[in-house]
Amino acid sequence: MDTGRVEQIINNHRCEAGSLIQILLDIQNELHWLPKEALEMVREKLQVPMSRIQHTVTFYDAFSLVPKGRHEISVCMGTACHVRGASRVLEVVQTVTGIQPGETDPDMKFSLDTVNCLGCCALGPVMKINEQHLGKLVPDKAGGLLKKYD
Numbered sequence: 001m002d003t004g005r006v007e008q009i010i011n012n013h014r015c016e017a018g019s020l021i022q023i024l025l026d027i028q029n030e031l032h033w034l035p036k037e038a039l040e041m042v043r044e045k046l047q048v049p050m051s052r053i054q055h056t057v058t059f060y061d062a063f064s065l066v067p068k069g070r071h072e073i074s075v076c077m078g079t080a081c082h083v084r085g086a087s088r089v090l091e092v093v094q095t096v097t098g099i100q101p102g103e104t105d106p107d108m109k110f111s112l113d114t115v116n117c118l119g120c121c122a123l124g125p126v127m128k129i130n131e132q133h134l135g136k137l138v139p140d141k142a143g144g145l146l147k148k149y150d
């Protein structure tokens with residue numbers, strides 16, 4: 001873990017306890033997960049109880065306490081996407097990445113999850129890779145898109 005980078009993130013928020021969620025989000029974005037050592041640094045610098053930190057990181061889906069891949073894939077399985085073939089898209093994503101929802105591949109390239117709605121139902125089926133929403137997917141298109149990621 002790059003402790004210098006974590007320290008810099010905390011300092012950017014002036015070690016303010018009121019910025020706890022934003023600090024954790026910034027660390028999550030930087031490291032793709034929240035290692036125990038990072039949470040300890042946050043606790044010490046912000047002077048907040050570890051129980052409050054633990055409650056926050058387990059409450060929000062945006063946080064992960066296990067390592068994630070460089071590219072996080074979320075395949076929407078909500079109703080609007082489901083009726084337009086999301087299951088077939090998910091099958092192709094699983095085949096191309098070699099992982100199931102909830103898993104990360106051994107190279108730490110991809111993490112895969114399913115979600116219930118990505119908020120753009122008219123574009124279904126939809127998946128999100130990192131911060132990019134990809135809509136109107138068909139299985140072949142979804143598989144081809146994944147091959148562009150290193």
Ligand code: FES
Nearest residue numbers: 076078081118121
């Ligand atoms: S159901 Fe898939 S984006 Fe809403």
